[in-house]
Amino acid sequence: MNQKANSDVVILGGGVVGCATAYYLSKLGVKCTIVERDTVAGHASGFALGGLSPLGGAGIPDPLGPLSLESFRMHTELGVALREETGVDTEFQLHTAVNVAYTEEEAAAMRSRLPWQRAQKGFRVDWKEGADILAIEPRLAPGALGGIVTQYVGLLDPYKLALAFLQGAESRGCSMRHGVVQGLIFQGDRVAGVQTSGGTIRCERVVVAMGAWSKDASAWLGCEMPVEPLKGQILRLRVKGPPLLYVSWGHSYAVSKPDDLVWVGTTEELVGFYEAPTKEAQGRMIASALEALPYxxxxxxxxxxxxxxxxxxxxxxxxxxxPGKEGVVVATGGGRKGIHFSPIMGRIAADLVFQGSTAYDISALAPGRPMAQATVGAGLADPFRF
Ligand SMILES: Cc1cc2nc3c(=O)[nH]c(=O)nc-3n(C[C@H](O)[C@H](O)[C@H](O)COP(=O)(O)OP(=O)(O)OC[C@H]3O[C@@H](n4cnc5c(N)ncnc54)[C@H](O)[C@@H]3O)c2cc1C
Known part of the structure; x- marks a missing residue:
């Protein structure tokens, strides 16, 4: 099949960021097409935990604090809005989060973040001593020095979020095409189309939202997109007992989700694009979970x-x-928090496509910016490491 088609905007990648971009573009009346080589949210966006933690993570508070808070605010509205518009329930809910410190180092790191976290309106963030933490979640292993209790963080089903964004966009004229993006077509420096395995799509604008595969766009854009895949695994466990709050310790977390299962995560593995679950990771996650939650x-x-x-x-x-290309916007690199950031990333990408600018400060996020090498672990010291 070799088709020729037209669209105002082509979005490369049908993960949550691509679907959010399509949603906000379609609300502005822009006709867009998403090109996805697998299935919608068939990768990270469909298998993430779906935790929304506005007060922690790489780049928070500077420079991402304002965007993080705004994205969380958007999530609180989208839970209802998307259900009304599309009938898809994203299972958005507010949750109490308990970040437990077992070492002095962890306790000091958590306390150092408190002043900024407590200054943010709409949240309650408290340091609790070990006994108080155990009173909140008696199933935690003894030995905690203390921890941070945050009211509230968010939790949702990331696959349903992506699907709801997509259906909201489709109801306004967005279309989805199956195919592998192989390159971009330029007239001078202006983008004029997208080359896919199914033919060419003529267009005036392109949004690159290819998640962990975004590096492939470097050659098309003549600009380095230094995005790497950082593998993470999650276990879903069936266990008797009341639901578990969001609990995190060390590099791990556990929380009950609406499927009545306890989701336990995670790993951080630099193994290229090898996406299969492994027994070795299962063993490590179970060992960590049993240390903190023996039940x-x-x-x-x-x-x-x-x-x-x-x-x-x-x-x-x-x-x-x-940089240096007219009509191309890049929206990728959401890292451990791409679900959390998807509304604001989609909204900003849509602004840039539609009006060429955005009211949000994204100066620290520019494509082509110089980046320090070999620090893919950035954000590891934070308790919200999805
Ligand atoms: C274990 C784990 C838990 C996580 N938990 C959370 C969490 O709780 N909260 C949170 O905020 N974030 C979480 N994340 C991170 C989050 O999942 C990602 O940041 C987010 O899903 C990235 O979305 P994306 O749309 O950028 O990429 P993706 O979801 O990877 O989508 C990109 C899409 O582009 C497509 N594509 C790529 N190349 C091409 C091509 N050439 N042609 C056509 N299509 C192409 C791919 O097939 C893919 O579907 C977690 C991640 C992991 C691994």
Missing amino acids: LLDAEVVLQTACLRPVTPDGLPILGKA
Whole structure:
């Protein structure tokens, strides 16, 4: 099949960022086409935990604090708006988060973030001593020095979020095309089309939202897109007992989701694009979970998933106009928090396509910016490491 088609805007990648971009563009009346080579949210966007933690993570508070808070505010509205518009329930809910410190180092790192976290309106963030933490979640292993209790963080089903964005966009004229993007077509420096495995799509604007595969666009744009895949795995466990709040310790977390399973994560593995779950990771995650939550000894593993976070060397997304090319916007590198950032990334990408500018400060996120090398672990010291 070799088709020729037209669209105002072509979005490369049908993950949550591509679908959010399509949603906000379609609300502006722009006709767009998403090109996806697999299925909608068939990678990280469909298998992430779906935790929304506005007060922690790489780049927070500077420079991402304002965008993080705005994205969280958008999520709180989208939960209802998307259900009304599309009938898809994204299962958005507010949750209490308990970040437990077992070492002095962890406690000091958590406390150092408190002043900024407590200054943010609409949240309650408290340091609690070990006994108080145990009173909140008595199933935690003894030995905690203390921890931070945050009211509230968010939790949703990331696959349903992507689907709802897509359906909201489709109801306004967006279309979805299956195919592999192979390159961009330029007239001078202005983009004029997208070359796919199914033929050419003529267009005036392109949004690159290819997640962990965004580096492939470097050659098309003549500009380095230093996005690497950082694999993460999650276990879904069946266990008796009341639901678990969001609990995190060390590099791990556990939380009950509406499927009545306890989701336990995660790993951070630099293994290229190898996306399959592994027994070795299962063993490590179970060992960590049993140290913090011994009651999980009775749990049954129902499912294990793995997917790839799109991470950048400096831990920040890449969001802005591609340098030296007219009509190309890049929206990628959401890293450990791409679900959380998807509304604001989609909204900003749509602004840039539609009006060429955005009211949000994205100066630190520019495509082509210099980035420190080999720091894909940026943000590791933070308790919200999805
Ligand atoms: C274990 C784990 C847990 C996580 N938990 C959370 C969490 O709780 N909260 C949070 O905010 N974030 C979380 N994340 C991170 C989040 O999942 C990602 O940041 C986010 O899904 C990235 O979305 P994306 O749309 O940029 O990329 P993706 O979801 O990877 O989508 C990119 C799409 O582009 C397509 N594509 C690529 N190249 C081409 C091509 N040439 N042609 C056509 N299509 C192409 C791919 O097939 C893919 O579908 C987690 C990640 C992991 C691994």
